[in-house]
Amino acid sequence: MPTLVNYSGDDDFLAGSSLCSADLGLMLSLGHVDVYCPSRKRARITGPFVVEVQEKKPSIEALPDECLFEIFRRLSGGRERSSAACVSKRWLMLMSSVRNSEIFRSKSHQDLSIADKVDGATNDVEMSPADEDLEVECDGYLSRSVEGKKATDVRLAAIAVGTSSRGGLGKLYVRGSNSARGITNVGLSAIGRGCPSLRVLSLWNVPNVGDEGLLEIARECRSLEKLDLCQCPSISNKGLVAIAERCTNITSLTIESCPNIGNEGLQAIGRYCTKLQCLTIKDCPLVGDQGVASLLSSASAVLTKVKLHALNITDFSLAVIGHYGKAITCLSLGALQNVSQKGFWVMGNAQGLQTLASLAITSCRGTTDVSLEALGKGCPNIKQMCLRKCCFVSDHGLVAFTKAAGSLESLQLEECNRITQAGILYAVSNCNKLKSLCVVKCMAIKDIAPETLVLSPCETLRSLSIRNCPGFGSTSLAMVGKLCPQLHHLDLSGLYGITDAAILPLLESCEAGLVKVNLSDCLNLTDEVVLALARLHGQTLEVLNLDGCRRVSDASLVAVAENCLLLNDLDVSKCSITDSGVAVLSRGVQMNLQILSLSGCSMVSSKSVPSLRKLGKSLLGLNLQHCNSMTCSAIELLVENLWRCDILS
Structure with a gap:
């Protein structure tokens, strides 16, 4: 009895304590452990410890990225690569980092490719599914467009991996960017590595994409033909020069609101991209005469469409256009504040715009009666003319232009507030081929006495649009009706002053049927x-x-x-x-x-x-x-x- 009373159980308890404190840490490091540990309160009867150690299963996730990269680049089939990319975001981004040229080709496939080039030696060989994937992945006929919240790096990576086995990505349009997880160089680089067949790339409002992403496109996408960069403040001359040096097949280039792109990038485009046909440059403050003139003179043989808006260019650039623009058929000039009357006059008199068919001029103070007449004489084959907000052009310049431009078929005048009713009627009377006339918000138009004008009817005019010109009244409409008996399309929207008596004679004069x-x-x-x-x-x-x-x-x-x-x-x-x-x-x-x-x-x-x-x-x-x-x-x-x-x- 004394023995039982004096027994403290210290030996048993200390053993349990040692297990909990010393061995438990080791067991936890080995894997998942379920432990029953008795209370530290002294107990007369001590229960046994129950310890279950679940052995940790080996996982491929434990491999470092370098090993996974080597595994992934040996997945030559498109289905296998897409399946692996669906496992996790980590696998997707690793898959997208594999360049198309780094995908491992088996020896049998390499031998097959070599034999295929020698006298059709593979005619009797049946292609495997993997071979079929490799056969079609560079055609580049698929198009993808991502906008707003969907424009993320993960989505671009998925596109890069997923399209390679279905013909290859040919066109990519990015509109806007996710405010929280927007597109960066990572996403664009994935496109470059995975889509070597890319032919069209359009980036709009992607502030986090810079030269690094564009360099990857230049390095891999040698078939690029069309590049649009709009509101890309992080892209500079460095990225554009890389594109010019390696993507020499570019035929269309648009650069808009890119404040860090200037003359150096345009000079590189002119030097290397000898197939350039369409050029648009708008609102780029670093672009000046040096870049524009160099590009236009270098690409003069094939350049057919040119649009220059809100640039710091002078008369010199317009002189270059007039001299070297022998292939230009469509020209649009807007908001050129440093170009004077002399620039437009020289452009017309240089006699280099013989093939110009369409000309649009917006908000250019250098457009005057003198320069407009020179353009009419220097562009004998012009068919479409559009003047917007040209405040120094009057009736004299308009009439002189229409007399010189004998091929004119379409004339649009918008907010030209020195042009009156007489100028428009004389212009219509002068044009023997005019099919369409559009007059919008010309505030100087007012009714005039019909007996003061001697006019010839225009039998070719089919479409007449006079919109929001409050001075256009009854007399004007009656005269237009007599001048244009073959109208099919009539737009008089916004002429809130006209009455039934004003429009009825016009309706009766239209012989062809509206x-x-x-x-x-x-x-x-x-x-x-x-x-x-x-x-x-x-x-x-x-x-x-x-x-x-x-x-x-x-x-x-x-x-x-x-x-x-x-x-x-x-x-x-x-x-x-x-x-x-x-x-x-x-x-x-x-x-x-x-x-x-x-x-x-x-x-x-x-x-x-x-x-x-x-x-x-x-x-x-x-x-x-x-x-x-x-x-x-x-x-x-x-x-x-x-x-x-x-x-x-």
Whole structure:
């Protein structure tokens, strides 16, 4: 009994304590361990320890990146590479770091490739699936576009790995960048390593992509033909020079809002890219005469389209264009604040723009009457001319240009506030081949007395657009009608001052039959005009826009329903249309009506649902926005029944 009372159990407890404190750390280092450890409180009966050690299974994840890289580059088949990339992000990024040239080719495949070049020795050899993958991976016909939140490095890496076995990536468009995980050099480098067949690369608003990514593209994508860089502030001359030196097949180059690209990069493009055909440079402050002139003179033999906007170039660059631009067919110049009248005059008189067919000039103070006349004489084959915000061009320069440019087919004037009604009418009268005339926001246009002008009609004019010119009135429209008897397309949108009396003579003068008519926001027009239009041109009319003509009512729809057999697009938004008008239209003769807009017609209600369902047999688009008298249930019923039609509500 004393022995039992005096027994403390220290030996047993200390043994357990030693196991918990000393051996447990070792066991935990070996793997997963389940341990039962008794309480430190002294106990009369001590329970046994239960220790279970689960042996750690070996895993390929324990291998360093260098070993995995060697494994991955031996996966020659596209399916195997794609499957491995799906395991984890780590594997995907490692797979995307394998260059196409680093993929291990087995000896048998190498022998097959060599034999294939010698007298067709492999004609009797059946290709394996892996060989088929290798055969098609460089064709480069696939296109991919990533935008906004989807524009990440991981997505580009997945594209690089996934497209190689399905023809190879040929075109990549990146629009915007994920604000949290945007595209960087890592993603673009993955494209370069995995897509050697890339032919088109377009980067827009990717601030974190710099020269390093572009260098990888240059190193691997030797077939690159088109490069667009827009809002890429981290790309400099270094990246563009690398592209120029290694991607000599480039035919189209666009550089816009890239503040670190300047003359050095453009000089390299001119030196190495001898196939360049299309060039666009916009809003790049470091680009000057040295870069533009060097590029244009070097690529003069094949360069056909040139667009230069908001650059610090002077008259010298325009002189180079006029002298070396023998192949240029399309030229656009805008916001060139350092170019004077002399520059445009020299460009025209250099006689190098003999093949120029299209010329657009926007916001250039150097465009005057003198320079415009010189351009007309120096570009005898010009067919399209567009002048926007050229505030120093007047009637004299416009008339002189149209006299010299005998091949002119299209003339557009926008915000040229020194050009008057007389200048436009004389210009139309001078052009024997003019097919299209567009005049927008020219505030100097005002009605003039018809007896003061001696004009010849223009039998070739087919399209006339006079928009938002408040001074264009009744007399002007009547004179235009006499000048242009063969019109097919008529756009008078925004002429809120014209009345029925002003437009009726024009409609009666159009002998060929109008096909497209836009009278939107002509606030004073009434049903009388629509009735005349339907009566005179109902057999040819296909498109009619009366948006905002608030005095047009159901009577117009009656005339349209009875006369316009070919009408396929009708817009009567914000007109005084009711359910009765819609019902009449549904019973009309037109069978091809595809687009109908009733937006803002507050008097069109749910009663029009049966009529709209009847029209829905041919409708592809229906606009019911702001039709406040139509219930949600009625619109839902239409959506259910008109399943072929896109309904806006």
